[in-house]
Amino acid sequence: MLSFLKRQEGEEKKVEYVELIYDLVFVYVIGRNSSLVGHISNGFIAADSYLTYVICTLITIQIWYLTTMFINRYGDNGMSEYVGLFVNMFLLYYMADATRVHWETHFYRYNTAWALIILNILIQYWLKYREKAKEAPWELINIRFFIKMLGAMAAVIAAGMLAYRFTGLPLTPLAMVLAVALTVINRKQMDLVAVDFPHLTERVMLYVVFTFGEMIIAISGYFEGGFSFRSFYYALCAFLIVVGLFMSYGFLYDKLLDREMNISGNAYMLIHIFIIFALSSLTTALEFMREPEIAQLPKNIYLIASFAVYYLFIFALVPYTKGYNGSFKGFRHFAAILAVFVVLLAALYKHPGIGIFVSVVMTFTVWNLEYRYWQKMLCSK
Numbered sequence: 001m002l003s004f005l006k007r008q009e010g011e012e013k014k015v016e017y018v019e020l021i022y023d024l025v026f027v028y029v030i031g032r033n034s035s036l037v038g039h040i041s042n043g044f045i046a047a048d049s050y051l052t053y054v055i056c057t058l059i060t061i062q063i064w065y066l067t068t069m070f071i072n073r074y075g076d077n078g079m080s081e082y083v084g085l086f087v088n089m090f091l092l093y094y095m096a097d098a099t100r101v102h103w104e105t106h107f108y109r110y111n112t113a114w115a116l117i118i119l120n121i122l123i124q125y126w127l128k129y130r131e132k133a134k135e136a137p138w139e140l141i142n143i144r145f146f147i148k149m150l151g152a153m154a155a156v157i158a159a160g161m162l163a164y165r166f167t168g169l170p171l172t173p174l175a176m177v178l179a180v181a182l183t184v185i186n187r188k189q190m191d192l193v194a195v196d197f198p199h200l201t202e203r204v205m206l207y208v209v210f211t212f213g214e215m216i217i218a219i220s221g222y223f224e225g226g227f228s229f230r231s232f233y234y235a236l237c238a239f240l241i242v243v244g245l246f247m248s249y250g251f252l253y254d255k256l257l258d259r260e261m262n263i264s265g266n267a268y269m270l271i272h273i274f275i276i277f278a279l280s281s282l283t284t285a286l287e288f289m290r291e292p293e294i295a296q297l298p299k300n301i302y303l304i305a306s307f308a309v310y311y312l313f314i315f316a317l318v319p320y321t322k323g324y325n326g327s328f329k330g331f332r333h334f335a336a337i338l339a340v341f342v343v344l345l346a347a348l349y350k351h352p353g354i355g356i357f358v359s360v361v362m363t364f365t366v367w368n369l370e371y372r373y374w375q376k377m378l379c380s381k
Contacts, residue, residue, distance in 0.1 A: 013199035016077060018085055020206065025089050026064055027210045030280060032096040033057045034218065037284050043295030044302075049101050055173050056099050057280055059114065061273050062176055063092070066121050066150070068203050069269070072195045073142075074128045084124045091117045103170075108161060111172045115157040118175075122150035142193045149182045187266060195265035204272045205253050211276050212246050215283040230353075234290045237356040241286065244363025245279070248314055248370060255374050256321040271316045278310035289356050300349045303359065304342055311338065311366060337365055 036053040037045050045053075067088065075081055094113040098106035129143045153175040160172030219238040285303040288294050315331055318324060341362045348355045 013072065013075070013196040015199060015202050015206070018077075018082055019071060019203065022067070022085050022089055023064075023203075023206055023210055025092050026060065026207065027214055029060050029092055029096045029099075030057075030211060030214045031217075032099045033060060034214070034280060034284055036099065036101055040294060043293070044298040052101070052103055055176075057277055058273075059173070059176055060095075061276055062179065063088075063114075063117055064207060065269055065273065066118075066179075068200070069195070069265070070121060070124055070146075072200050072203070072265070073193050074125075074132075080127055081124065084120050088117050088120055091120070107164060107170065111157055111161050114172070114175075115154050115161075118150050118154045118157070122147055122154065125150065139193050145182075145186055149179055152182070153179050183266070187264075193264075194262055197261050197263060197265060197268075198259045200265050200268065201253070201257060201259050204269065208249055208272065208276060208279070211279045212242065215242055215279060215286070218283045219286055221287060231290075233353065234356060237360050238286045238289070240360045241282075241356075241363050244360065244367055245282070245310065247367045248311070248363070249275070251367065251370050251374070252314065252317060252321070256370070257317070258320060258322045258324075261320065268317075268320060271313050274309055274313040278306050278313065281306040282310060289352055296349050296352060300345050300352075300355060303355075304345055307341070307359070307362070308338060333369055334366060337362060337369070 033053055033056045036049050036056065040046070067085070071081070091113045095110055095117075098110035098113065100106050103110065125143055125146045129140065129147065132139050132143060156175035156178055157172045160170070160174065163169060163171050216239075219235065219242065281302070285299065285306045288299040288302065291299075311334065315334055318331075341358065344358045345355050348358065
């Protein structure tokens with residue numbers, strides 16, 4: 001049976017400045033993706049715009065995931081690594097500029113940039129393969145897997161662009177689906193090389209923080225149109241919701257997370273893909289709350305669904321906390337809180353002012369649940 005190799009003591013990797021600069025590009029990309037859901041049809045987001053938003057957001061997160069896992073396992077701050085990151089930064093700008101509601105006119109531009117990003121990461125793995133062949137031959141199986149997967153992704157994107165020319169069918173997102181499927185099927189190969197978990201948790205935390213930054217920028221729109229009690233009230237509630245959401249994640253990261261775990265990190269990254277996606281959706285949902293031209297019922301459903309996904313995957317991080325013993329009774333309390341929240345928002349869907357206040361109360365109630373879990377954990381020591 002394949003099992004991952006433990007990282008050696010004293011080899012904790014530090015997050016470098018170039019990684020922070022690279023991650024900052026994703027703030028811009030997140031904003032571009034969020035702009036896709038601004039097209040309203042029949043009182044809510046147009047279905048085609050939302051599907052484009054989902055696909056582009058998941059592609060963006062996957063690119064970040066592939067780069068982060070490479071740097072975590074094999075990054076050594078070499079010149080080729082720096083060049084690769086800066087090339088991908090430019091290509092991400094190119095992709096982001098081609099992220100439009102009317103994506104058909106930018107289809108080739110977007111997918112060409114995506115394919116080049118994937119090939120660039122493949123080249124980085126190929127360079128590491130040559131290096132590790134002598135230094136660490138036990139890592140070659142893992143590297144070969146990523147080379148094959150990235151090559152398959154690039155081939156599917158290229159084939160999808162060719163198919164679009166003759167059929168008009170946008171099949172390139174199948175490359176993303178293929179990568180996920182190969183990762184799940186070959187997870188044992190991926191587990192051959194353990195990640196530097198402290199470095200991984202810090203990188204993921206920074207991406208989440210940048211996503212919160214984009215959320216804060218988005219809710220600043222509540223102040224447009226001059227001062228009024230309504231605008232002030234909605235701005236204050238939206239800000240408190242962001243604070244509550246941030247406290248839930250920040251408290252878990254700072255007080256509860258066991259950063260000395262020795263694991264492959266794939267499940268941890270997968271959980272964060274949903275957290276980041278939920279935060280992007282919550283950003284849009286909060287913007288919609290003050291828009292009278294958007295139907296109240298669907299935007300309440302959108303808000304509830306976004307909250308549910310965010311908190312479900314926040315609590316999915318409990319197995320990575322200190323002192324976790326295989327069970328978490330607090331999940332029942334969370335389920336009860338979420339059920340009450342759903343019922344209240346459903347009953348108050350015609351009263352958005354009350355609904356957004358209920359959302360504030362819910363975020364801080366869940367944070368209090370985390371705090372009590374931490375206190376109980378301290379008392380058990």
